[in-house]
Amino acid sequence: MPCLLQSLPTTFCFPYPKISQPPPTPNSSVTAGSVATKTATSHGKISKTFRRIQASTTSNTKFKRQEDDYHSTLEALNSKGRFPRKSLGQHYMLNASINEDLTMAANVKEGDVVLEIGPGTGSLTNALVNAGATVLAIEKDPYMAAIVRERFSGLDRVEVLEEDFIRSHIHSHMSTMLASKIPPDGNLHAKVVSNLPFNISTDVIKLLLPMGDIFSEVVLLLQDEAALRFVDSLSKSSEYRPINIFINFYSGGRDVHSP
Numbered sequence: 001m002p003c004l005l006q007s008l009p010t011t012f013c014f015p016y017p018k019i020s021q022p023p024p025t026p027n028s029s030v031t032a033g034s035v036a037t038k039t040a041t042s043h044g045k046i047s048k049t050f051r052r053i054q055a056s057t058t059s060n061t062k063f064k065r066q067e068d069d070y071h072s073t074l075e076a077l078n079s080k081g082r083f084p085r086k087s088l089g090q091h092y093m094l095n096a097s098i099n100e101d102l103t104m105a106a107n108v109k110e111g112d113v114v115l116e117i118g119p120g121t122g123s124l125t126n127a128l129v130n131a132g133a134t135v136l137a138i139e140k141d142p143y144m145a146a147i148v149r150e151r152f153s154g155l156d157r158v159e160v161l162e163e164d165f166i167r168s169h170i171h172s173h174m175s176t177m178l179a180s181k182i183p184p185d186g187n188l189h190a191k192v193v194s195n196l197p198f199n200i201s202t203d204v205i206k207l208l209l210p211m212g213d214i215f216s217e218v219v220l221l222l223q224d225e226a227a228l229r230f231v232d233s234l235s236k237s238s239e240y241r242p243i244n245i246f247i248n249f250y251s252g253g254r255d256v257h258s259p
């Protein structure tokens with residue numbers, strides 16, 4: 001199962017975006033972040049690649065419904081005077097090009113079924129929908145679930161479940177969704193693309209990595225330090241933890257690339 005773990009770019013915003021801040025220009029580049037890619041090996045395990053990337057400005061316009069993540073995100077946040085909750089890791093993406101990057105990293109295409117953990121205001125959901133995917137979004141915060149449901153109301157390719165992902169019966173949800181939808185290429189695997197709530201990133205990885213029977217790709221946006229901790233474990237330093245053993249168990253080799 002290929003898996004991409006990407007660090008937090010500087011364009012994230014917490015605790016609350018300044019309204020006066022200008023939207024990112026189409027040519028603005030984003031500070032490179034750490035990326036670990038996992039690729040399937042002949043033994044059914046995964047190999048890890050660690051690299052850094054620049055935000056891309058390429059966009060897929062075929063399914064575009066909303067053009068500006070910056071403004072839709074601010075509108076959604078301002079609409080009912082709600083402040084992001086730190087306890088739920090609510091850091092919202094204000095740069096559409098990062099969402100495009102995540103979508104492209106998972107090679108999301110028309111007919112794909114994608115699981116998104118924590119859609120928040122729906123900015124990444126929008127990029128996934130634009131790429132032609134059917135999205136199952138699981139959001140713990142009832143307020144954000146309502147926002148993203150409203151944003152995509154009328155679009156039958158987005159389903160929002162108001163649940164805690166850690167307690168969710170994800171295997172059963174995805175199996176049901178895949179069974180009801182045979183993609184054009186006949187591939188009955190789903191993909192995961194998510195800008196994760198940081199406080200549950202370890203738990204999410206523990207849940208997802210053994211699910212190679214239903215997921216073909218996992219692309220996660222993580223804090224730089226977290227991504228490094230997860231993949232840079234071959235040295236067996238003091239940072240070496242059970243999660244590293246777990247990741248290595250589901251992984252093969254390791255390559256390192258510069259930007």
Ligand SMILES: C[S@@+](CC[C@H](N)C(=O)[O-])C[C@H]1O[C@@H](n2cnc3c(N)ncnc32)[C@H](O)[C@@H]1O
Pocket residue numbers: 088089090091092093094117118119120121122123124138139140141144163164165166195196197198200
């Ligand atoms: C880092 S924000 C990302 C929001 C959005 N995807 C974006 O890129 O702007 C994480 C989101 O996950 C939600 N969340 C936090 N814990 C969760 C959990 N256990 N299960 C599902 N969603 C959760 C938060 O409410 C928040 O909307």
